[in-house]
Amino acid sequence: MLIGAGSIVWLESPPLRDNLIALNDRPLRMQSVALLDEERVPQNTEPTDAAWLAQYSDVGFPLELSDEPFPVKPLLATLLGSLICAALLARYLSKPIRSLRAAIDAAAAGNLDLRIAPSMARNDELSQLGLEFDRMTAHLRTLMENRRRLFHDVSHELRSPLARLQIAVGLARQQPASIQESIARVEHEASRIDSLVGELLTLSKLDAGVIGDLTEEVDLHELVANIVDDARFEASEQPRVIDLIMDSMIDYKIESTVNSDIDSRADADDPPNVVPLMVKGQAYLLHRAIENVVRNALLHTHEHAAIQVIVDVFENRHAHIAVLDLGPGIPAAELETIFLPFYRGARPRSTGHGLGLSIARQVVDAHGGSIVATNRPAGGLCVEIFLPLNQ
Amino acid sequence: MQAPSASVLLIDDDVEFTALLGRFLLQEGFNVAAAHEGEHGINEALSGRHAIAVLDVMMPGLNGFEVLRRIRAQSTLPIVMLTARGDDTDRIVGLEVGADDYVAKPCTPRELTARLRAILRRAHGTSTGAGKTLNIGPLAMWPEQRRAEWSGQPLQLTSTEFTLLEVLARNAGRTVSKNELSTIGLGRPLARYDRSVDVHLSSIRHKLGALADGRSCIQTVFRKGYQLIKE
Numbered sequence: 001m002l003i004g005a006g007s008i009v010w011l012e013s014p015p016l017r018d019n020l021i022a023l024n025d026r027p028l029r030m031q032s033v034a035l036l037d038e039e040r041v042p043q044n045t046e047p048t049d050a051a052w053l054a055q056y057s058d059v060g061f062p063l064e065l066s067d068e069p070f071p072v073k074p075l076l077a078t079l080l081g082s083l084i085c086a087a088l089l090a091r092y093l094s095k096p097i098r099s100l101r102a103a104i105d106a107a108a109a110g111n112l113d114l115r116i117a118p119s120m121a122r123n124d125e126l127s128q129l130g131l132e133f134d135r136m137t138a139h140l141r142t143l144m145e146n147r148r149r150l151f152h153d154v155s156h157e158l159r160s161p162l163a164r165l166q167i168a169v170g171l172a173r174q175q176p177a178s179i180q181e182s183i184a185r186v187e188h189e190a191s192r193i194d195s196l197v198g199e200l201l202t203l204s205k206l207d208a209g210v211i212g213d214l215t216e217e218v219d220l221h222e223l224v225a226n227i228v229d230d231a232r233f234e235a236s237e238q239p240r241v242i243d244l245i246m247d248s249m250i251d252y253k254i255e256s257t258v259n260s261d262i263d264s265r266a267d268a269d270d271p272p273n274v275v276p277l278m279v280k281g282q283a284y285l286l287h288r289a290i291e292n293v294v295r296n297a298l299l300h301t302h303e304h305a306a307i308q309v310i311v312d313v314f315e316n317r318h319a320h321i322a323v324l325d326l327g328p329g330i331p332a333a334e335l336e337t338i339f340l341p342f343y344r345g346a347r348p349r350s351t352g353h354g355l356g357l358s359i360a361r362q363v364v365d366a367h368g369g370s371i372v373a374t375n376r377p378a379g380g381l382c383v384e385i386f387l388p389l390n391q
Numbered sequence: 392m393q394a395p396s397a398s399v400l401l402i403d404d405d406v407e408f409t410a411l412l413g414r415f416l417l418q419e420g421f422n423v424a425a426a427h428e429g430e431h432g433i434n435e436a437l438s439g440r441h442a443i444a445v446l447d448v449m450m451p452g453l454n455g456f457e458v459l460r461r462i463r464a465q466s467t468l469p470i471v472m473l474t475a476r477g478d479d480t481d482r483i484v485g486l487e488v489g490a491d492d493y494v495a496k497p498c499t500p501r502e503l504t505a506r507l508r509a510i511l512r513r514a515h516g517t518s519t520g521a522g523k524t525l526n527i528g529p530l531a532m533w534p535e536q537r538r539a540e541w542s543g544q545p546l547q548l549t550s551t552e553f554t555l556l557e558v559l560a561r562n563a564g565r566t567v568s569k570n571e572l573s574t575i576g577l578g579r580p581l582a583r584y585d586r587s588v589d590v591h592l593s594s595i596r597h598k599l600g601a602l603a604d605g606r607s608c609i610q611t612v613f614r615k616g617y618q619l620i621k622e
Contacts, residue, residue, distance in 0.1 A: 287583070
């Protein structure tokens with residue numbers, strides 16, 4: 001078997017190979033190994049030097065022993081070339097990641113205005129990431145803006161009763177005879193600040209999600225009956241009709257006036273024929289939420305006009321509570337914004353704090369439900385609450 | 392005969408608050424002492440010089456609950472907590488740790504005084520048939536001494552717990568409504584969503600043993616109230 005010089009030969013016999021490799025203590029360039037002509041090699045001889053190889057191999061001339069076993073220069077050149085290519089490719093791929101890191105650093109330092117998607121306009125996962133980042137910072141900006149506005153509104157709201165308080169104190173000093181009246185005024189304003197602080201605390205807790213368990217079983221029929229009951233009691237100075245309709249059965253229709261003989265409180269203690277309508281949540285919070293909506297309705301409905309409170313089931317999966325009034329309604333553009341804290345719109349300052357509906361929304365949302373306001377066709381507002389049934 | 396002035400201990404870090412409230416309470420016929428931080432409050436409470444303590448749970452440093460815990464470990468001194476308005480968790484925790492009742496802060500001084508008087512009245516026993524020893528199953532109660540035992544073992548009950556258990560015991564075998572328990576036991580009608588009675592009853596249950604069949608002798612009657620089983 002003959003293989004030409006310069007070709008790679010597989011050495012089969014270990015001693016021969018060792019000798020060849022170690023010939024004259026210099027490694028042989030494998031590509032130039034000559035194939036020994038077996039027939040010409042005398043028995044029991046060992047290869048000794050290049051001349052011996054020349055004699056007995058097919059090469060026929062003394063082999064040169066090279067100092068360099070590997071083709072280092074070409075290899076290095078190739079390596080360098082590919083490294084440069086790799087580096088360029090890496091830079092191209094990681095450029096958007098570096099932009100993102102820079103943007104994240106800026107955001108962490110407080111600058112949420114940086115938008116990154118335009119500079120990452122390639123159609124791949126990284127630019128998708130850029131879009132998500134922009135969406136996130138936009139959301140954070142909105143939250144921070146809402147928070148800033150809330151602080152501003154809160155301080156304004158607190159200053160109003162405090163301002164009145166200060167005047168009352170001044171009046172008391174100026175006109176000692178009026179002191180009882182002034183004290184009553186101080187008491188009134190202090191109580192307003194107190195309730196405002198309470199509302200704010202509730203709102204902030206709901207916002208932060210630290211409201212405790214929502215695992216109580218709550219009977220909405222009982223809850224709403226209680227609320228209507230309280231509302232009738234409170235509204236006893238003005239003639240007000242509150243219809244409470246549960247599952248299309250009118251249970252109560254009592255006109256509450258100052259001289260009413262009917263003790264509506266006693267009636268409500270044990271509603272006899274009402275099947276429970278169960279949801280899961282926190283009774284106290286749901287009570288607050290629905291009460292706020294009912295109070296609002298009473299506040300805005302025209303004098304002598306009835307409000308209706310309806311409790312029924314929507315599509316077998318949700319409890320549905322609707323509060324309908326015959327007031328002026330809300331401009332269509334504001335039907336969503338009325339649920340923002342302190343939102344009062346263009347209407348004159350009412351006796352509430354402006355937090356009732358935003359608390360209602362937070363509570364309903366936390367219970368997995370929804371609340372929506374619509375204008376009634378014949379005038380007035382309809383606020384509906386949907387809560388998932390406990391099934 | 393005029394009762395001697397009861398001494399009220401105010402434990403609150405707000406110095407001006409305690410000064411103002413102290414003036415009001417003095418005018419109402421009480422003796423008043425104030426402690427402005429936890430350790431001092433605990434020492435004063437355990438001194439035996441006071442009939443009732445008002446404890447602010449929102450104190451910095453050694454917090455109110457820890458103070459409450461340490462006082463309770465050694466004393467059944469009646470304690471009314473001052474809790475932040477609207478903070479349900481604090482109230483429940485406070486009652487569980489052993490407070491007798493709570494008042495929201497801020498409150499009018501009249502409200503606070505009324506609450507103090509209600510608790511103090513009950514700490515000296517309810518007026519109905521006091522003096523008769525009550526024996527229901529393993530439970531034995533001596534209302535005049537405000538002492539109770541279960542199967543011969545003494546029970547460590549707070550003032551309010553004793554009062555509530557006494558009401559149930561006097562009505563053993565019959566369901567007592569939560570409203571009744573609140574009015575007689577706490578001196579105030581049951582407010583909506585008020586779980587004070589529930590927490591107190593739960594605490595009493597834990598302190599009492601079980602009946603022979605493993606049940607607790609205090610039964611919850613759904614939507615109606617509680618009942619002490621009379622066998």
